[in-house]
Amino acid sequence: MNAAAGHSPMLSRLAEQRATGVLLRDTGALYLAEGDVVHAESPAAPGIEVLLTASGRLAPEAWQEAVDAAGAACAIGRWLIDHRRMAAGELEIIRLGALYDAAYFVLWPATGQTRFRHGVRHWFGSLGGVPVAAVEGEARRRRLMLDSLWPHPRLDVAPVAVARTAPQQFERPPHIPHRQAELLRLADGVRTPSALAALLGRPAFHALVDVRRMAARGLVETPRGGTRATARAPAWFQNIGDDPDAALLRRLRVALERL
Numbered sequence: 069m070n071a072a073a074g075h076s077p078m079l080s081r082l083a084e085q086r087a088t089g090v091l092l093r094d095t096g097a098l099y100l101a102e103g104d105v106v107h108a109e110s111p112a113a114p115g116i117e118v119l120l121t122a123s124g125r126l127a128p129e130a131w132q133e134a135v136d137a138a139g140a141a142c143a144i145g146r147w148l149i150d151h152r153r154m155a156a157g158e159l160e161i162i163r164l165g166a167l168y169d170a171a172y173f174v175l176w177p178a179t180g181q182t183r184f185r186h187g188v189r190h191w192f193g194s195l196g197g198v199p200v201a202a203v204e205g206e207a208r209r210r211r212l213m214l215d216s217l218w219p220h221p222r223l224d225v226a227p228v229a230v231a232r233t234a235p236q237q238f239e240r241p242p243h244i245p246h247r248q249a250e251l252l253r254l255a256d257g258v259r260t261p262s263a264l265a266a267l268l269g270r271p272a273f274h275a276l277v278d279v280r281r282m283a284a285r286g287l288v289e290t291p292r293g294g295t296r297a298t299a300r301a302p303a304w305f306q307n308i309g310d311d312p313d314a315a316l317l318r319r320l321r322v323a324l325e326r327l
Contacts, residue, residue, distance in 0.1 A: 075204055076175065078182050083200035090188040094180035095173050099190040104197025107163075107190040108170035112225070113273075114266040116166040116192060122269030125162070126154065143193040163195060168206050169271040175207040210273060217277065218284040222291040224276050228255040228264060229289040244287070248278045252287065 079091060079098065086103035096110030109115060120126040130153050138147035145163065148154045214224070230252055244252070254264050265275035282288045 075208075076182065078184065079200050079204070082184060087184070087186065088189075089184055089186040090190075091174075092183045092185065093174055095176075096170055098171060098174055098203075099188070101189075101194045101197050104199055105167065105171065105203045106194040106197045107192060108167045108174055108203075110170040110173035112173040112262045113166070113170040113271065114262070114269070115170075116163060118266050119162055119166055119269055119271065120154075122266065124269070125158075138193070139191055141193075142189045142191050144191065145193045145195045160195060163192075164198070165271050167198065168203070169273050171203050172207045172210050172273055175204060176211055214276060214280055217280040218290070220280070220283060220290050223261070223279050223283055223288075225260055225262075226291040227258050227260055228279055229257040230255050231286050231289050233286055245278075247274070248282055248287070251275060251278055252282070255288065 076091070082089075082091065082100055083103040088101050089099075091098040091100065095112070096108065098105050099107040099109075114122070117131055121128050121131050126148075134144045134147050134151075134153065137151075138144045145159060148159060149156045214221070228251065250268060251261075251264050254267060259267070261275040261279045262272045265272040268275075279288060283290045
């Protein structure tokens with residue numbers, strides 16, 4: 069792997085400048101507050117609203133209540149804590165998991181146009197930031213881990229298809245971890261690892277790890293070719309910051325439509 073993979077010179081400069089705003093790339097967005105990463109979003113990773121609701125940790129009605137009460141003020145996270153919908157520690161664990169999950173896809177591959185819009189806040193609100201170096205380091209660690217499991221990056225974005233030899237093995241549950249068995253049950257040759265993760269309310273990276281492991285065992289098909297495709301962010305991502313209020317409301321609507 070290229071030693072510079074996952075590293076963004078612009079992001080490093082913004083960290084040094086203690087900038088606040090959103091870094092936009094074709095693969096998603098990183099939100100900064102005083103130079104630290106406070107949120108990340110990518111179409112390849114389930115958002116925090118999906119991780120909270122699809123997993124059953126927070127009822128969709130409770131999420132809607134938080135959006136209505138604090139979305140416009142970009143303070144949904146603080147509202148959930150102050151109104152005792154979630155404990156601060158638990159919410160922080162889920163928030164950081166969502167941040168690292170999406171940041172991995174935003175930072176990899178390190179290609180395409182990068183822009184920064186100053187002053188843009190994330191609708192969830194800032195509950196604390198992570199140093200840029202730590203976010204980039206974790207992205208590199210995850211890439212190395214995936215390649216060590218099964219070096220076929222197209223698995224990360226290709227539809228998950230059960231291998232023809234898998235049914236005989238699948239009938240022996242003790243040899244397949246529960247988390248992998250759930251993915252196999254939902255794999256239909258159409259859904260990608262990210263789509264399966266969203267259905268199950270899990271971070272996308274967890275699904276990537278399991279799919280690579282299953283491919284190495286011959287449980288799922290390995291796509292031909294070694295070039296990794298990427299999940300591109302919607303076009304309206306590029307307009308974030310032109311009208312911050314409108315952009316935040318649009319993102320909130322998209323989040324609710326996923327529930």
